Amino acid sequence: MSFKEIKNMLRMINIDMNDIYAYRLFKECDRSNNDRLEEHEIEEFCTRLMERPELEEIFHRYSGEDCVLSAEELREFLHDQGEEATTQRATDIIQTYELNERARQHNLMMLDGFMMYLLSSAGNILSQAHTEIYQDMSQPLCHYFISSSHNTYLTDNQIGGASSTEAYIRALMKGCRCVELDCWEGSNGEPIIYHGHTLTSKILFRDVIVSIRDYAFKHSSYPLILSLENHCGLEQQSIMARHMKSILGDMLLTQPLDGDVPKQLPSPEQLKWKILVKGKKLPDGKSDLDRVNFIPNPEEESISSLQEIKPLQAKDAIQISRELSDVVVYCRAVPFQSLSSALRNQQSNEMSSFSERKARKLIKESGNQFVRYNARHLSRIYPQGLKVNSSNYSPQEMWNAGCQLVALNFQTPGAEMDLNDGRFSVNGRCGYVLKPAFLRNTQSSFDPETPGRRAGQRPVALTIKLYWLFMARVKAV
Template sequence: MSKQTYRVCFCCRRRFRLASAEAPAEIKSLFDSYSENGTISVDNLHRFLVEVQKQENATVEDAEAILNSLHEPKHLNIFHRSGLNLEQFFKYLFGDINPPIDPRRRVHHDMHDPLSHYYIYTGHNSYLTGNQLSSDCSDVPIIKALQNGVRVIELDIWPNSTKDDVDVLHGRTLTTPVQLIKCLRSIKEHAFSASEYPVVITLEDHLPQHLQAKVAEMINETFGDTLFVPGSDGLKEFPSPEALKRKVMISTKPPKEYLEAKDLSGEQNEVKEGKQSAEAGPWGREISINKSRTNDEDDLNEEEAHEDDDDDEVDRKSQQIAVPEYKRLIAIHAGKGKGGLDDWLRLDPNKVRRLSLSELELEKAAVTHAKEIISFTQRNLLRVYPKGIRFDSSNYNPLIGWMHGAQMVALNMQGYGRSLWVMRGMFRANGGCGYVRKPDILLKTGNEIFDPKAKLPVKTTLKVTVFMGEGWYYDFRHTHFDTYSPPDFYARVGIAGVPADTLMKKTRTLEDNWIPNWNEHFEFPLTVPELALLRIEVHEYDMSDKDDFGGQTCLPASELREGIRAVPLHNQKGEPYRSVKLLMRFQFI
């Protein structure tokens, strides 16, 4: 495909003015339906909000607020005080005041159920700045995660024999350590900067008992009354997120469980099978900031590919006596225990706990024990973590865990890719507080336990119209497009959800156009709309090379506002662009 190029006078570079003629035909038609004498009055704008935008609770005052927000002094020569003309009606629809998720909608899920009834925004190896083998360990990614709403922070704690102290690092690798106390203090400072709901610290513990006592002292001194400490009998049921507001919880194996034997066969098989599996299945290969990876790294032995619930022989031998002050702080007891999958998933009416499975362990278990997993997660917590050979900090499809009731689907936050886009989309729900209540279908018991593979009837259909996009030209420094050559954009729109609902569709490619007008309609039947996430991507077609990235976002279908909305796009790392957005319409039919 040839590219038509031309020079641009840089002294005249400025934001394109969205003229009336650029409004899509459907927008013009709606304007004609609600306008009189070329103007939409306040009353008619209110009617438009109720009838088209489906804002049933909208008031005349809301319509007046929209009109007044556009009636700045610099616009007095354009506006009629009695209403909006076509150009300004279009400006409202494509403006920042018309997002796809209501910015005023805060926490609205019932937060009084047990913790096990919620998905929790969870990080994996939260202290790493890059890859799993040689990057620095730091409190900086922990701070960033908390500021972004992450509620579960993982710390791997190891002895620093030189200083008789405790470090955080990825053991048996070349990662450089960071002091545990520094991480704890940063968690204390930033724990509730984005959300008041509880923070869980999961510890992968490789310490001798005298350092466990030191960790207990550090935790007590750092968090004080903020720390949630269960009674001596442990928890028979998890408290609710509401009851745990502004509390920090510790989750790890009770020390005495380190004495139990470990079956290494599952992990060895995981490494072997992981080499043969697709990097990210239906998502395509993940993109990672740290892409370096040698063939030798695929041959790391089982010991180097250890994960959360694995303890080496030295660790087990060192745990001869449980440290009471350390054990007392553990609010969420973790561990697989002896035996196989049936034992791991066994329900205990007298206590609750956390089980950790790798992504491959979960995939295998889901084939034969899907209902047992879901039943387990109705009272207990299930944490899913990336397979051991994801050395480049890539990720897996989080929907696999969520559709089986897993609360803590842990992803590497260091890189970027579709899995993280979907994760962020999920936790945009419920006011971005880091807790999303699980669908009722995952909480049914007995014969009604949800089967993710069952063929279910369609509950609703999401109709999506992609009108147009804009903002790439005057945001070119952030999108890296050539200002001399207009891009050939296309959009991809689809659903991430249960297998029956997962689907991606694509618009046509429009050549040489900074403001593409696609005006295309798509329909997505949804059997489990509560787990459906709307994925949106824009790319530039490149015949000779990989298509260039143009923006993305992911939105929970349950939170979408119907009507015509301006959808801001983000870069690959999930950071919002300054100006890039799409004009879209959402309808549930």
């Protein structure tokens, strides 16, 4: 297997890994030095991939020279961890997690069983009560952080990577509740999805919608938002709308729940099992024949301006077909003018998108206003288009301002995606997490740039001691 084939294998079994680390491990296992791993080398790669030296260190510390944990030794470990430390508790753990039947019969635990225990939900720092839906799901959509993906169709970088419906499936099965569809004119009258003006491969819009239909609610029953970046002409826009209606059927929301746009957005509970479309919408009373043009806002669009990429064409100043406009209900994309203007005039069903650079500028210059804006309206943040390797920004600074749809490249593992996974590991991993009360208040005094200035509140410093890692380091010293 080549390194590329190894990477594909890891993706198939849902292992995201830093490319530099993976390649280093690949080269270390390539004993024949031919840039391919043979059978025994693949086995070594997988074995080393699963190694947890810090857990092995703990095991050997308590098991002694015989490298087997007795119930009494496991009880000692539980005591040191501040857990329920009885011989019966230790026995129950052995009987539940030990893989070797003979060891179980003698009430003993080997290394594999010990690791199985520590890596199970029993060893998870997350409260088990939070693995189910426990938050209030009846508040407006804008009151929740919403797990969001950028360039969802990509399996690799945004210049020459492959596009695949599988990428949508992976994101949805991770609890993602907002996926992006970059839609372009295709041959034979069928719209396509890819990263425009680049070498990324193309997939049919219709095939993506079929995958979304099949997987939209397998992991979460709460609403899914389709963020359309539309570069199609009127005819193929209408085809997009027809595909969504015919394939998604009743799942697609095409009318306000109560027949009219309310003063505030509906809740995730009200929108259960529904798919919402985010896109531009014709003004009331206008038809596509009225030639209403929408000029792309450079702060909204995520197209790179690298020399290798063609400049925007005149047709990128697009018109909107009535059919496509009609499927946009609660997520109407509008150009952003200013926070003061938006707070005065923007309706509840209107939202804007911001590049990470623009969002940081708003946070720095008008942090409190941005918090108040996000208490009323949805906002979507996306990575800078010039990031050739599809790297991510830190989502935390955007969440601190109450931004809901903080879109990341799910195909790019790293600390940023780890933060995202942590944020959405609670509330049943449903993709919706209720924002703190001070980020839901339209009169909030909170400013993410100066958190200590909020009346009656002060920042709290949280110190965490990682005892396991600490013990391993002490011995190494």
